[in-house]
Amino acid sequence: MIQLIIGVPKEIKDKENRVALTPEGAKQLVSHKHEVLVEKNAGIGSGFSDGEYADAGAKIVSTVESWNVELVLKVKEPLESEYYFLKENQILFTYLHLAGVTKTLTEALLKNKTTGIAYETVEDAYHRLPLLAPMSAVAGNMAVTIGSYYLAKFNNGRGMQLGEVMGHFYGKVVVVGDGVVGRHAAKTAYGMGANVYVFGRHQERMDNLKEFIGRKAHILLSTPENISEHIKDADLVVGAVLVTGAKAPHVVTEEMVKTMQLGSVIVDVSIDQGGCIETSKPTKHSDPVFVKHGVTHYCVTNMPGAYPRTSTIALTAATLPYALKLANDGFENAMENDAGFAKGVNTYKGHITFKPVAEALNLMDKFMELKEIVHNFE
Numbered sequence: 054m055i056q057l058i059i060g061v062p063k064e065i066k067d068k069e070n071r072v073a074l075t076p077e078g079a080k081q082l083v084s085h086k087h088e089v090l091v092e093k094n095a096g097i098g099s100g101f102s103d104g105e106y107a108d109a110g111a112k113i114v115s116t117v118e119s120w121n122v123e124l125v126l127k128v129k130e131p132l133e134s135e136y137y138f139l140k141e142n143q144i145l146f147t148y149l150h151l152a153g154v155t156k157t158l159t160e161a162l163l164k165n166k167t168t169g170i171a172y173e174t175v176e177d178a179y180h181r182l183p184l185l186a187p188m189s190a191v192a193g194n195m196a197v198t199i200g201s202y203y204l205a206k207f208n209n210g211r212g213m214q215l216g217e218v219m220g221h222f223y224g225k226v227v228v229v230g231d232g233v234v235g236r237h238a239a240k241t242a243y244g245m246g247a248n249v250y251v252f253g254r255h256q257e258r259m260d261n262l263k264e265f266i267g268r269k270a271h272i273l274l275s276t277p278e279n280i281s282e283h284i285k286d287a288d289l290v291v292g293a294v295l296v297t298g299a300k301a302p303h304v305v306t307e308e309m310v311k312t313m314q315l316g317s318v319i320v321d322v323s324i325d326q327g328g329c330i331e332t333s334k335p336t337k338h339s340d341p342v343f344v345k346h347g348v349t350h351y352c353v354t355n356m357p358g359a360y361p362r363t364s365t366i367a368l369t370a371a372t373l374p375y376a377l378k379l380a381n382d383g384f385e386n387a388m389e390n391d392a393g394f395a396k397g398v399n400t401y402k403g404h405i406t407f408k409p410v411a412e413a414l415n416l417m418d419k420f421m422e423l424k425e426i427v428h429n430f431e
Contacts, residue, residue, distance in 0.1 A: 057380045058088045060122035061111075062138075063095035066129045066354075068338030070098025070361035071368065073126035073147070076105040078369040078376075083110035087380050092119035099365040124379060128368065129355055130158055141166040144384060146376065148172045148188075149399055152300045152413035153326035159414055162400040168384065172372065173325075174298040174407055175397035182297065184375070184397075186233050187367035189322075191357040193237030193293065196320040197226065197245065199356075200289035203318045203342060203349045210349065211316035213288045217246025222269075224248065227283050229275065229304055229329065230293030231258055234322045236265055238291045243267040250283050280305060285312045292321035294329035298399070299409035305330040307346075315347035324352040327413075385427055398423050 059082060061074045072095050074082075079089045089111040093103060103113045119125075120138035127147035131139065139145070139161055149171035151159045162169045172184035182189075197215065204210035204224070215224035226242040228235045231253030243249045243266050251262060252275035259272040266272075273279050284290060284305065290313070294301050301323040310319070310332045323329040324336075332345045336352045338359060343350050357364040375394060378387040388395040399407040404421040411420035 056086050057124055058090065058122045059124045059126060059376070059380060060114075060119040061089065061091045061095055061126050062116060062119040062135075063092040064098075064128050064358075065132060065135070066337075066358070069129055069355050069358040071128045071358050071365045072096040072099050072101065072361075073128050073368070073372070074376075075099075075365060075369045076101055076109040076111070078373045079106055079111040080109035081373060082376065082380060085377065085381055088112070090114045090119050090122060092116055095119070096365075099361040101365075124376070126372070126376060128358075128365075131161075133157065136161040136165075139165040139167045144168045144170060144379065146170045146172070146372070146379065148325070150325045151399055151407075151410045152298060153324070153328075156414050156416070159400065159405065159410065159416065163403050163405070163419060166403045167400065168398065168402075169400040170397045171298065171399045171407070172397070174399065175375065176393035178393060180393075182233075184368075184371050187371050188357045188364060189233035190237045191360060191364050191367065192322045193234040193291075194241045195356055195359065196234070196238045196291045196293075196322055197241040197247075197289070199351055200226075200291065200318045200320045201245070203351060204288055204316070208349070209316060209344070210318060211288055211314060215242060215245050215247040215289065222246050222248050224288045225250065225283075225286060226289045226291065227280075227287040228252065228291045228293055229280060230291075230295065230323075231255065231262055231272075232293060232295055234295070235291070235293035236262065238293060238322075239266045239270060242289070243270055247289075250287075252280055252283075275304065277304075277306075281309055281312070284309050286314065288314070288317050290317070290319045290330070292319065292323045292329040292333070294323050295326065297409070298407050299326070300413040301326040301329040303329060303331040307331040310348055311346045313346070313348050316349070317347075318349045318351065320351045322356065325354050328352060388423065388427065395423055402426055
């Protein structure tokens with residue numbers, strides 16, 4: 054007997070080649086007596102064929118069929134052309150980033166009374182973000198290699214290579230934020246042989262950060278004065294600030310950007326949540342950069358989509374246990390038994406249930422705590 058029907062649509066965001074589920078993930082869901090419907094060619098960009106999904110027990114279906122299910126697994130938030138598929142009594146499990154995008158998606162979720170569970174606000178027992186972490190790591194690694202590419206003179210960059218040459222470190226990399234993105238960006242830059250400066254808010258993390266990144270890395274408190282001083286001669290600035298589920302604060306102002314060297318580069322990984330650099334605006338893989346105040350800005354909103362196979366495998370490893378909880382236990386039981394998972398619920402029955410989203414979008418009149426709607430919650 055089939056317990057739940059689960060759909061995996063093909064991603065349609067620009068150059069988004071990830072897919073929400075690997076064939077091995079589909080196999081595990083099917084082994085628990087769930088039906089998995091995978092849109093035709095959904096995994097092709099990540100190197101997974103329809104045949105592999107079929108061999109795993111999934112059914113290959115049309116776009117409409119992949120959405121006409123009880124649980125939808127996606128990578129990125131629905132685009133406007135997909136709002137039509139949202140419906141009541143449907144769970145959408147994906148990166149939503151509602152505070153960082155326009156109100157239209159949130160309004161569509163509310164109108165259709167769709168349950169929206171955001172990967173980026175699910176917490177584990179240690180208040181970490183286990184479903185955001187793997188993609189943050191990919192984006193952090195990528196931020197430095199992308200920044201290095203745009204520093205090349207043929208890209209109108211400064212012509213400064215980030216790396217060690219004959220025992221000397223070249224290029225200054227400023228990383229604003231000391232979370233998963235920041236740590237991985239800093240470690241990648243340090244490994245290349247650049248001079249690395251990391252700005253964080255937690256004094257107690259500094260020794261640990263040095264151990265992770267490298268003993269010659271510079272770890273500083275994130276203050277406007279410190280950032281202003283070091284951004285002036287930076288070759289690459291990586292924006293890596295996160296406030297869980299909320300709009301990112303502008304910790305690098307436009308005035309600071311104006312002081313940067315001509316041909317330097319900014320990679321704002323925080324752009325999914327609105328960006329932590331005031332001059333940032335969302336870009337896409339097919340048109341990834343723009344220049345403002347002589348500084349190249351790279352602000353692609355789905356950076357890990359550039360490396361879809363690595364990203365899909367890592368993402369499925371993180372999300373599959375939660376998808377199994379939803380499918381095996383049902384929504385209410387899964388949320389009641391896992392408070393960290395419940396924090397992932399951003400919309401439910403026409404209400405916003407994650408306060409930072411309601412605050413960021415000025416929709417506090419639509420906010421209601423999940424426990425007030427689901428009465429058997431503790």
